[in-house]
Amino acid sequence: MFDVFAAALIEIATRPDLLGLSLTGVMVGIILGALPGVSSTMALAILLPLSYAMPTDAAMVFLIGVFSSSVFGGSISAILINIPGTPGAIVTQFDGYPMAKSGRAGEALSYALLASTVGGLLGLAILSIVAPLIASAALQFRSPEFAMAAIFGLTMLAYASPGSTFRGILVGCIGLIVGMVGFDKLTDVARFDFGTRVLQNGIDIVPLTVGIFGFAEVLINLSSTNQPITHVARINRIFPPLASLPKLIAPMMRGSLIGTFVGAIPAAGSAIAVALAYAQEQRLSKEPETFGKGAPAGIVAPEASNNACVGGALVPMMTLGVPGDTMTAVLMGALLLHGLRPGPLLFAENPQMVGTIFGSLFFAILLTLVFGFVAIAAIIQFLKMPRHILMVGIATLCIFGSFAVRNTMSDVYIMIAFGAVGFVMNKLKLPTAPLAFGLVLGPLLEENLRRSLIISRGSWSVFIDRPISLVLILLSMAALLYPLVGLYRKNRREQTGREI
Amino acid sequence: MTMLRLSRRTLFNALFVSTLALAAGPATAAGFPEKPITIVVNWPAGGGQDTAARLIADWASKRAPVPIIVSNVTGAGGANGIRAAAEAEPDGYTLGIMGSSFVARGYLNENATPLEDIDPLVFFGPDPGALEVRADTGIKTVQDYIDKLKAEPGSIINGNDAPGGSSHIVASLFESAFDVEMTKVPYQGYAPTVAAIISGEVQSATLPVHQLADQHKAGDIIILAVAAEARHFLTPDVPTFKELGFDFVAGDWRALFLPNGVPSETKTYLEKLFMETMSDPAFVEAAQKVGFMVTPMPPAETKAWIVAHDAAVYPILLDADLVTTRKK
Amino acid sequence: MDNDAGRNQNNAGLDLGVAVFFLLWAGVGWVSIATNSSLFSGRATGLDPGPALLPIITLAILTAGGLALTVSPVRKWMSASRRIRWKSDLNWRPIGFLACVVAFPTIMHAIGYAAATALFVFFWSFALAPNAMQRPRRTLAIATIAAIVTTLLIYVGFDLVIRSRLP
Incomplete structure (x- = not known):
């Protein structure tokens, strides 16, 4: 495998046309990814026809450049203006935006970029070494495991909002209900729709996050001060302090592993990977209370995970012929158009193409790093514009971004409604992040729980008969009980303290 | 700085394009088409319907004087995109693409578009089960x-x-x-x-x-x-x-359609454009690579196909308790 | 799990607001379920627990949680037998802004997205500007530039490049 990979690397490195295409793809990908409402999938689909005329290897180099870099692009708008450019960036902003708000936008972007690179490279390494192994492991992950993984993710809500756990869980429940709006995935019955078209569309993750994070933030900004809205704090530096980096290696690694594996599971998607990576990092952190206020670990773990998903998502496509997500579905379409059928026979019949895909991804990641730093230097200048104009501009972007996702005006109304909800929740001092978690994990849980029961013919024991599912249940229970134990210990300590 | 320079250039392009658009003046009745034609896809980018539409758009663009672009209007089990195309201005600049799910959706969702509200244009091909x-x-x-x-x-x-x-x-x-x-x-x-x-x-x-x-x-x-x-x-x-x-x-199929009320010359133009595109052996070959069977049919036959499909499927839907509206 | 000790009277209003917020969601949810007959029709196959199961469980948790949250503020209110003070730090800006954004799609349909965007950005860039009255000409100029630039960026990004179907 390595000789093919090396040959492809040399091939791309020595051909200026391929390098140029890769760089073009990376630049376009970052810009489109940063536009709210343009997901990586859309960026790929828009640029796909451009690749029809190219030879197969050039088309792959270009499209993988777009694919891989748009993931980082999505984090730019997440960090700068609290609007996720792509659904995979929803978690990056939890800490990225607070950090940017405190005048450290350059640092936050650099953390994201470094983590992107590490995550991308790690995902690629795992992909190139153990793709078939991962593919078969990922196939063990079926409906019961999906359902229990969603449960595990939901128990993480207990950690996602320190200090107000109970309220966090209730907000998560609202997220679950919001995720049920629209047609039921299994029976096509409309739910929570009140007979209206707007609600039958269901609530897409992008308008919701744009509304509840981006637009709500604008409203909060407008209301928070009676004094005029002034400039943001100065942008101090671009590169983060070197001393902060060693501590972040472990979070990046954990994030990457989660990303690669979740990405490899067909139809799981990066939004789930980043949610799990973030929740886990918060749980493991020694200072969980800093999360949500600009903790570097809260940026790098989901970012690494988000980018590792790229490599992960290629695993099922290349080994099984099943696209891991919608982005790889577009890539697969491109390969098919060029007469290549990714699937169980690709490694045997067409090793050069496998090498080219690995090589393209490698260069895409490197060029994203290089171009990313250039872009960061330019992009943060954007924050120097007057604050009030920035706010109006962000609101405009919220409107058009949420429209563009599905080209329907109802998504704009949904965005506005959740902007208002986010504003009210801020006034009530409720955490908003669990709502997004609930929306991502709820449909996953419901669909797979019910499907598991159909397949097991109604027997609930399916969840404890399967080993991975059982482990996930035990982990969830541990996650739920752990804070109670902590509370008990604290109480004990306080009591004994008082006695002495 | 790169970013700034870039936006300045795109800005210039935008100005240039809009000046051109102004210079083109008011629309004349005869000259169809004179602006881009859109195919509305009712499923997300990357799916089968989307791949088919982008393939058709790309190949038809080579024969038409204007670009043909694809726009995804998704949600509500595919009903949104169909409605977006069916309720578009009937000037021939907006087409839709539909598949077999269109028929079932019509009985499941009272807000879905019925067959009477659209005008089938050209059949793309079956996707047999x-x-x-x-x-x-x-x-x-x-x-x-x-x-x-x-x-x-x-x-x-x-x-x-x-x-x-x-x-x-x-x-x-x-x-x-x-x-x-x-x-x-x-x-x-x-x-x-x-x-x-x-x-x-x-x-x-x-x-x-x-x-x-x-x-x-x-x-x-x-x-x-x-x-x-x-x-x-x-x-x-x-x-x-x-x-x-x-x-x-049994199986899936795909067809292009127009909103009702498109002028007949425009419809004839589009029919000719897409029939020729889909009959091109090179197009058929490209489609086959992706796995699509291409069997183009003109409007009347396309409509007959849809009606026949509807007749075959209705009893099944009724039996499965999937007919909640427009009961026959 | 909430530690209420040490919270002052002002927070009783906030706590009640939180409870009402959750109960409102739950209430709307219950109404929707109660009026949705197809939810309980037998479309699900025999083995599928059906589309109503999870909504009911989630709404039950939400309702119970919301009710539990009303206990402490109500008790505090009773014991203190004082009126809950509602903090009001709202001002006109977010509400006016929100109203404008709600009207935006309608305006967009009427006069096209470009004109709507330009007007919106121009008006609010002016209205939110600090010291607008001292330096009206400068503020107007900035607002005009902002309106033109934003509209052009939207045109290039969403209309030209990604071909969004804007009205």
């Missing part, structure tokens, strides 16, 4: 499959779409044609169903042939028969149901 089983089930022929279900109703777990989706309808049609009962498990679209049969969560599937052609070649999955009039070009070794003596034809 097939019956696939895992090799480790030991089932080798369609007869084995039917015998197993007759002996133990519901003993085979079949992966398919949610009720009303194309592969669910193929499965339901199969059940009624052979008077058997399988356990139908719904998945969201083809890719998850493929993953489910490969991983062994389900034992059989009723997906279109091209989804599993490779796995069939690799030997993990056996395609028992194709529910079409002729064998599929990807799997020439697989017989049709008809060859095996079963009268069973």
Whole structure:
């Protein structure tokens, strides 16, 4: 495998046309990814026809450049203006935006970029070494495991909002209900729709996050001060302090592993990977209370995970012929158009193409790093514009971004409604992040729980008969009980303290 | 700085383009087309419908004086995109693409667009269903499959779409044609169903042939028969149901349509454009690479096909309690 | 799990607001379920627990949680037998802004997205500007530039490049 990979690397490195295409793809990908409402999938689909005329290897180099870099692009708008450019960036902003708000936008972007690179490279390494192994492991992950993984993710809500756990869980429940709006995935019955078209569309993750994070933030900004809205704090530096980096290696690694594996599971998607990576990092952190206020670990773990998903998502496509997500579905379409059928026979019949895909991804990641730093230097200048104009501009972007996702005006109304909800929740001092978690994990849980029961013919024991599912249940229970134990210990300590 | 320079350049482009648009002046009736034509796709980018539409758009653009672009209007089980195209200005600049789910959706959702509200344009091609089983089930022929279900109703777990989706309808049609009962498990679209049969969560599937052609070649999955009039070009070794003596034809299909009320010259122009595009051997070859069968048909025949499909499917939907509106 | 000790009277209003917020969601949810007959029709296959199961469980948790949250503020209110003070730090800006954004799609349909965007950005860039009255000409100039630039960026990004179907 390595000789093919090396040959492809040399091939791309020595051909200026391929390098140029890769760089073009990376630049376009970052810009489109940063536009709210343009997901990586859309960026790929828009640029796909451009690749029809190219030879197969050039088309792959270009499209993988777009694919891989748009993931980082999505984090730019997440960090700068609290609007996720792509659904995979929803978690990056939890800490990225607070950090940017405190005048450290350059640092936050650099953390994201470094983590992107590490995550991308790690995902690629795992992909190139153990793709078939991962593919078969990922196939063990079926409906019961999906359902229990969603449960595990939901128990993480207990950690996602320190200090107000109970309220966090209730907000998560609202997220679950919001995720049920629209047609039921299994029976096509409309739910929570009140007979209206707007609600039958269901609530897409992008308008919701744009509304509840981006637009709500604008409203909060407008209301928070009676004094005029002034400039943001100065942008101090671009590169983060070197001393902060060693501590972040472990979070990046954990994030990457989660990303690669979740990405490899067909139809799981990066939004789930980043949610799990973030929740886990918060749980493991020694200072969980800093999360949500600009903790570097809260940026790098989901970012690494988000980018590792790229490599992960290629695993099922290349080994099984099943696209891991919608982005790889577009890539697969491109390969098919060029007469290549990714699937169980690709490694045997067409090793050069496998090498080219690995090589393209490698260069895409490197060029994203290089171009990313250039872009960061330019992009943060954007924050120097007057604050009030920035706010109006962000609101405009919220409107058009949420429209563009599905080209329907109802998504704009949904965005506005959740902007208002986010504003009210801020006034009530409720955490908003669990709502997004609930929306991502709820449909996953419901669909797979019910499907598991159909397949097991109604027997609930399916969840404890399967080993991975059982482990996930035990982990969830541990996650739920752990804070109670902590509370008990604290109480004990306080009591004994008082006695002495 | 790069960013700033870039935006300045795009800015200039934008100004340039808008000046051009102004210079072009008011629309004249005769000159259709004079601005880009849009094909509205009712499923997200990356799906089968989207791939077909982008392929058609790309090839038709080479024959038309204006670009043909694809726009995805998704949600509500595909009903949004259909409605967006059906309610668009009937000037010929907006087309839609639809598949077999259009028919079922019309009975499931009172807000969905009925056939009367659209004007079928050109048929793209069928995407015939097939019956696939895992090799480790030991089932080798369609007869084995039917015998197993007759002996133990519901003993085979079949992966398919949610009720009303194309592969669910193929499965339901199969059940009624052979008077058997399988356990139908719904998945969201083809890719998850493929993953489910490969991983062994389900034992059989009723997906279109091209989804599993490779796995069939690799030997993990056996395609028992194709529910079409002729064998599929990807799997020439697989017989049709008809060859095996079963009268069973079912599957998905795709067609372009216009909103009602498009002027007849415009409609004729578009019909000619797309009929010629789809009859081009090079286009057919490109489509075949992706796994699409191309059998273009003019408007009247397209409409007849849809009506026939509707007639075949309605009893099945009624039987499965999937008719909640527009009961006949 | 909430530690209420040490919270002052002002927070009783906030706590009650939180409870009402959750109960409102739950109430709307219950109404929707109660009026949705197809939810309980037998479309689900025999083995599927059906589309009503999870909504009911989630709404039950939400309702119970919301009710539990009303206990402490109500008790505090009773014991202190004082009126809950509602903090009001709202001002006109977010509400006016929200109203404008709600009207935006309608305006967009009427006069096209470009004109609507330009007007919106121009008006609010002016209205939110600090010291607008001292330096009206400068503020107007900035607002005009902002309106033109934003509209052009939207045109290039969403209309030209990604071909969004803007009205």
